[in-house]
Amino acid sequence: MINENGEVVELTDSTYTIYLKSQDINVRKQAFNLMYKKYSEFINTITEMYIANVKAKSTTAKLRKYKSSLEKAVIHDDASIKVYNSLIESVNENISVNHEFLELKKKILNLPEMHLYDLYVNPFEQEKDEITFEEAKQEVLNALKILGNQYINKLTEAFENRWIDVYAKPNKRGGAYSMGVYNVHPYVLLNFVNSKRDVSTIAHELGHSMHSYYSNKEQNIIDANYTIMVAEVASTVNEILLSDYQIKNEKDDKKKAELLYELLEMIRATFFRQAMFAEFEKIVHEKVEKGESLSSEDFNKLYYELNKKYFGKEVIIDNQIQYEWARIPHFYSDFYVYKYATGISAAIAIATKILNNEPGFVERYIEMLKQGCSKKSIDLLKMVDVDLESKYTYDITINFYKNKINELKKIIEK
Secondary structure (H helix, E strand, O other): OEOOOOOEOOOOHHHHHHHHOOOOHHHHHHHHHHHHHHHHHOHHHHHHHHHHHHHHHHHHHHHOOOOOHHHHHHHHOOOOHHHHHHHHHHHHHOHHHHHHHHHHHHHHHOOOOEEHHHOOOOOOOOOOOEOOHHHHHHHHHHHHHHHOHHHHHHHHHHHHOOOEEEEOOOOOOOOOEEEOOOOOOOEEEEEEOOEOHHHHHHHHHHHHHHHHHHHHHHOOOOOOOOOHHHHOHHHHHHHHHHHHHHHHHOOOHHHHHHHHHHHHHHHHHHHHHHHHHHHHHHHHHHHHHOOOOOOHHHHHHHHHHHHHHHHOOOEEOOHHHHHHHHHOHHHHOOOOOHHHHHHHHHHHHHHHHHHOOOOOHHHHHHHHHOOOOOOOHHHHHHOOOOOOOOHHHHHHHHHHHHHHHHHHHHHHHO
16 A cells, blocks of 8 residues: 555555544545445454354353353453443443544544545644653652552652663564562563653553552462452543643643543544444354354345444445454454453443542452452442442443543533
């Protein structure tokens, strides 16, 4: 494909998302069309592979006396079918809020028509702000000060006592990672490149580290590991607290708009998009378990219609999107993606109470982090008033999303 500079470049699964964020509409459209053209060529083979995977999961669930593959998956997750259904029901009942953000996005981008390949552009993005690691460290400590002196003192220890491998270097693994080590302390891998966006990564990974620190300190080696249902809660709480701090302390309206937009995009991608994936999976597994015969056309039509529902009338649902389901690797780990949506919902509910300075809540939150897996995940979260079986929890996320949309609108209207 041809990039912004007129150069011939290779389109891969990794570079695809980079080109979708291009300010050049021709680059975005080209990447989108080429990617799904290739998937369309193999769609029948991919369909057969996916159906075989779903049938295997369903057969295993039946042999182990579960009512469905969904029941087997959620019980394994320490969750319940009610958690899964409440998430999808709440999103469907409030999907107009997502449409509202997409309508605002179209207005901001000043496009006569907005396609699916336009969704990933940040119209407020400015020149990349650079930041030193010392500055990033201080920003994280300032933002998380609300979690109390004990929490901050331990973070300071992490920074000052080489818990963190900070900088990118040759032959080093990419990305970022936190590893809890029982009876020692957590270790954090970063690839810090002096970007302002790295600050959020630091806060996120240290959320994992503090969760590991507390659970390892208070629990035996068997109960110290926490489940996947709560694994992303502490890290995302830190991200929300950091985002709130950055937005409140930013004086430049353009930069504040950029921060708000990034937060909204994070919620859209982690909550609404993952809920759409979860709904797709649920429908597919139910059809297979009823013995229905499915073809690639059935999968494509189902996925296309879900996109229409989730994105609304302001977005042109390009025909090529019908093939996107085929490039989602998480579908082969059945019923995995809903945990992204439940995780961010729990985090927003917790962070909201922290930011509202609810008396005694921070102490209750820290106490929850100390429990490891000594309690069921659903019961753990109830310690901080989060009930994943209740639609009310997901409504909190939707209201938070709506409030941030309104904040962004006010800045734009200035």
